[in-house]
Amino acid sequence: MSVSSEASSSPMAEQPAPGVTTFKAREKRNQGKMWWSNGIFFISMHIFALFGTTYLSPATSIDWRTALLFFISWQLANFGITVGYHRLWSHRAFTAATPLRIVLAAMGSTGFQGSIKCPIHDPYAATNGLWWAHCGWIFHKPIYPRMKLIERADLEADPVVRFQHKHYIPIALFSGLVLPTLIASWGWGDAVGGFVWGGVMGRLVTWHCTFCINSLAHWTGLQPYTEEVTARGNLLLALLTAGEGNHNFHHAFPKDFRNGPHPADWDPSKWAIYLLHKYTSLVPSIARTPDSAVLQAQARVHVAQADRLVASVSVDDMPKPVENLPVWSRAEARKRHGEWVVSKNGERRRRVLLVLEGCVVDVGDISKATPVESSCSSQTASNPFQHSRPCLSTPQISRAAHSHPSTRATPPARLLTKQPTLAR
Ligand SMILES: [Zn+2]
Numbered sequence: 001m002s003v004s005s006e007a008s009s010s011p012m013a014e015q016p017a018p019g020v021t022t023f024k025a026r027e028k029r030n031q032g033k034m035w036w037s038n039g040i041f042f043i044s045m046h047i048f049a050l051f052g053t054t055y056l057s058p059a060t061s062i063d064w065r066t067a068l069l070f071f072i073s074w075q076l077a078n079f080g081i082t083v084g085y086h087r088l089w090s091h092r093a094f095t096a097a098t099p100l101r102i103v104l105a106a107m108g109s110t111g112f113q114g115s116i117k118c119p120i121h122d123p124y125a126a127t128n129g130l131w132w133a134h135c136g137w138i139f140h141k142p143i144y145p146r147m148k149l150i151e152r153a154d155l156e157a158d159p160v161v162r163f164q165h166k167h168y169i170p171i172a173l174f175s176g177l178v179l180p181t182l183i184a185s186w187g188w189g190d191a192v193g194g195f196v197w198g199g200v201m202g203r204l205v206t207w208h209c210t211f212c213i214n215s216l217a218h219w220t221g222l223q224p225y226t227e228e229v230t231a232r233g234n235l236l237l238a239l240l241t242a243g244e245g246n247h248n249f250h251h252a253f254p255k256d257f258r259n260g261p262h263p264a265d266w267d268p269s270k271w272a273i274y275l276l277h278k279y280t281s282l283v284p285s286i287a288r289t290p291d292s293a294v295l296q297a298q299a300r301v302h303v304a305q306a307d308r309l310v311a312s313v314s315v316d317d318m319p320k321p322v323e324n325l326p327v328w329s330r331a332e333a334r335k336r337h338g339e340w341v342v343s344k345n346g347e348r349r350r351r352v353l354l355v356l357e358g359c360v361v362d363v364g365d366i367s368k369a370t371p372v373e374s375s376c377s378s379q380t381a382s383n384p385f386q387h388s389r390p391c392l393s394t395p396q397i398s399r400a401a402h403s404h405p406s407t408r409a410t411p412p413a414r415l416l417t418k419q420p421t422l423a424r
Pocket residue numbers: 005006007086090091250254
């Protein structure tokens with residue numbers, strides 16, 4: 001079974017080149033022939049887990065030490081996949097000394113997701129639907145057209161990787177199934193519970209947590225760093241995957257040792273790598289994206305979101321440049337003040353016009369909204385053009401206008417005079 005990863009991904013790489021094969025077509029090609037042995041093993045593990053947790057070692061009567069063993073077995077595999085398989089060997093997000101690589105290779109083997117050298121699962125499987133992205137791909141022999149493009153010399157040169165690949169099956173079976181059984185058997189006499197929970201259930205939960213990164217993390221969550229890919233940041237998935245759920249940042253900056261760059265992002269894998277780097281010689285170097293690049297990415301997303309927001313506002317509701325407003329004479333403005341009009345909410349009301357900085361503004365709707373505005377209205381409703389100064393200061397008017405989109409667009413006209421205050 002192969003591990004999910006985005007070893008060759010970058011935001012740019014996910015853009016379909018014009019006139020070239022689309023993602024969808026490329027993905028469809030990746031659905032090779034049925035992989036019966038893989039599929040049968042996958043289904044058998046689920047059937048046995050159901051049987052084991054119902055009859056052999058029921059969840060309702062599980063020994064707390066067995067439950068703890070299950071949790072530790074799951075988390076060790078989780079960190080092995082996340083820190084080792086993914087961030088170290090897939091992305092070279094940090095360098096690791098031999099002892100650490102040995103430990104990570106052993107932990108990763110426990111995940112039952114193939115050896116470190118196994119072909120990676122195509123990161124763009126999300127375009128084939130949730131089921132395919134999650135585990136549908138397991139039932140098909142993979143076809144990876146871009147596999148030959150991926151640099152693998154470093155993997156071949158790593159003796160830890162070569163050894164783990166050569167002896168993968170016995171290592172995985174021992175660390176993933178036999179060892180939890182032995183620990184529970186020798187420790188507290190619960191060999192069956194150790195096998196069912198520490199072994200089979202530990203493997204299943206690790207699988208599905210990892211698979212969720214390909215499926216749910218491309219389906220629901222936030223996109224603060226890039227909207228050019230389907231990857232999203234999802235706290236729940238981050239909690240389940242030792243930080244991998246911060247998937248949007250990872251697709252934006254796949255080489256970074258962090259998946260959640262903010263200190264508050266739940267990313268224990270990042271913390272582990274950083275602590276090993278800072279306080280030991282096991283992690284000589286880490287790859288970290290400059291803060292300025294992260295800020296630029298966030299700014300791009302904000303600008304795109306703002307553009308979409310502006311585009312969603314009706315043209316009638318948008319503030320209009322003063323130069324584009326029709327020009328009224330004072331006589332026309334006086335004539336229109338006090339006319340009966342229909343508000344946007346359908347009520348009939350009299351038009352209440354104010355002249356502000358050379359613009360005629362209908363404050364009829366505002367005048368009902370707040371006491372401040374009402375008091376203004378009472379002073380101005382009779383004839384605002386008789387006042388030598390506006391009764392509201394400009395900031396007050398501006399605040400009121402901004403709180404009423406319907407009147408925001410209302411400088412309906414500008415006055416012929418350039419006089420900044422009320423016309424006399
Ligand atoms: Zn990746």
